[in-house]
Amino acid sequence: MEAKLPIVEDFHSLQGEGAHTGRSAYFIRLASCKVGCPWCDTKASWSPDQYPQISVLKLAENASKAHSNGAAFVVITGGEPLHHNLDPLCKAIRVNESLPIHIETSGVDPLSGDPDWITLSPKKHAPPTVEILKVCQELKIIIHDNDDLDFAEEIAKKANALTNKKPLMFLQPGWNNHKGQNLTFEYIKKNPEWRMSLQIHKWLKIS
Ligand code: SF4
Numbered sequence: 001m002e003a004k005l006p007i008v009e010d011f012h013s014l015q016g017e018g019a020h021t022g023r024s025a026y027f028i029r030l031a032s033c034k035v036g037c038p039w040c041d042t043k044a045s046w047s048p049d050q051y052p053q054i055s056v057l058k059l060a061e062n063a064s065k066a067h068s069n070g071a072a073f074v075v076i077t078g079g080e081p082l083h084h085n086l087d088p089l090c091k092a093i094r095v096n097e098s099l100p101i102h103i104e105t106s107g108v109d110p111l112s113g114d115p116d117w118i119t120l121s122p123k124k125h126a127p128p129t130v131e132i133l134k135v136c137q138e139l140k141i142i143i144h145d146n147d148d149l150d151f152a153e154e155i156a157k158k159a160n161a162l163t164n165k166k167p168l169m170f171l172q173p174g175w176n177n178h179k180g181q182n183l184t185f186e187y188i189k190k191n192p193e194w195r196m197s198l199q200i201h202k203w204l205k206i207s
Contacts, residue, residue, distance in 0.1 A: 003056045003088035006031035006048035008079065010059060012066040015075060016201030018119050019138050019168050020102070025075050026066035028059055028089075033080040035106050035126045039144065039174055045079035060092035063099060073100040076113070080106055086113030104140075107132035120159075120167070124151045134162045140170045140197055143180040149187055152194070172197035 008029040015025045031048040033040070040046075063074050074093055076086060082105045090101050090113035102117040107128025111118075120136035122128040124147070139159060141152035152171060160166050171187065171194050173180035188194045 003092075004053035005056065005059070005084055005089060006051040007054045007059070008042075008045045008051055010054075010062055012069060012071050013201065013206065016199050017172060018140050018170055018197050020073070020117075021197065021200060024070045024072050025102075026063050026071035026073075026099075027075045027077060028063075030076065030078045030081045030084055032083045033078055034083065035080055035108060035123055037123055037125075039142070039177075041175055042079065048079075056089040056092040059089060060095065063093050064096055067099050071099070073102055073117070075102045075104060076115070077104040080108065082107075082109035082112065084112075086115075090114060105132065107136070111135070122151075122155050124148070128155075130162065133159045136167050138168045138170065140172055142174055143171050143184045143187075144174045144177050145179065146183065148180075149183060156193075169194050170197040171195075172199070175199060175202055 008031050010028045012026050015021055015023050029045060031045050031051040033046045081103055093099060093101060100116040102119065103115045104119045104121060106123050106126060107120045108126050111131055118136040119138045119140055120128055120132055121140045139156060141148060143149060156169055171184045173184045184196055188196055
C-alpha cells in the first residue's frame with residue numbers, strides 16, 4: 001500500500017533559520033508532535049487527526065515541481081517529523097531528483113530517511129538521542145532565559161565529544177522574546193563559536 005503522511009502544509013519559500021538561511025527551499029510540514037514545548041509556534045501541528053493524509057508520491061511530485069522552479073533542497077519539518085518513519089517519503093523524493101533532503105528535529109525519536117542535513121533543535125525537557133547528536137550537521141538552541149544558554153553549552157559539549165565533525169552551532173532567540181534576544185546577542189559577542197539565527201520569514205512577514 002502506498003505510504004501516506006499527515007500534512008499541515010507544503011510550500012516553496014526561503015529557508016528562514018539556521019545555516020541555510022536565505023536559500024530557496026521546498027518545505028513539507030508534517031503533523032504530530034508530542035514534545036510539548038510551551039512556547040511552540042506551530043501548536044496547530046500537534047494533532048495529526050485534523051490534517052489530510054497525503055501520499056509520499058504526491059509530495060515527491062510537488063518537490064520535483066518546486067525544484068524546477070528553483071528550490072535547492074527539501075526541508076522536512078513539523079511538528080516533529082521523526083515521530084513518523086521518513087524512509088518512504090525520502091525514498092520517493094530521491095527516485096527522480098538529486099534534491100538534498102534536510103530535516104528539522106528535536107531528536108527524541110530514532111532517525112529515519114537518511115537525510116543529507118540534520119538540524120537538531122533539542123529541548124531541555126525532552127533530550128535528544130545519542131544517535132542524532134552524533135550525526136547532526138547543525139545545532140539550533142532556542143533561547144528564552146539563562147538556563148537555555150547553560151543547556152546549549154551542555155548539548156554542544158555532548159555533541160562535540162561524540163564526533164570529530166563538529167556541528168555548526170546556532171542560538172536562536174524565541175520569537176518576540178526581548179530577553180532572549182538580548183541574552184543571545186551578548187552571549188555570542190563573548191562566545192564566537194556560536195552564531196545567531198533569526199527567523200527572517202517572521203521578520204519579513206512571509207511564510
Ligand atoms: S518540538 Fe517543535 S513542534 Fe514540537 S512542541 Fe517543540 S517547538 Fe513545537
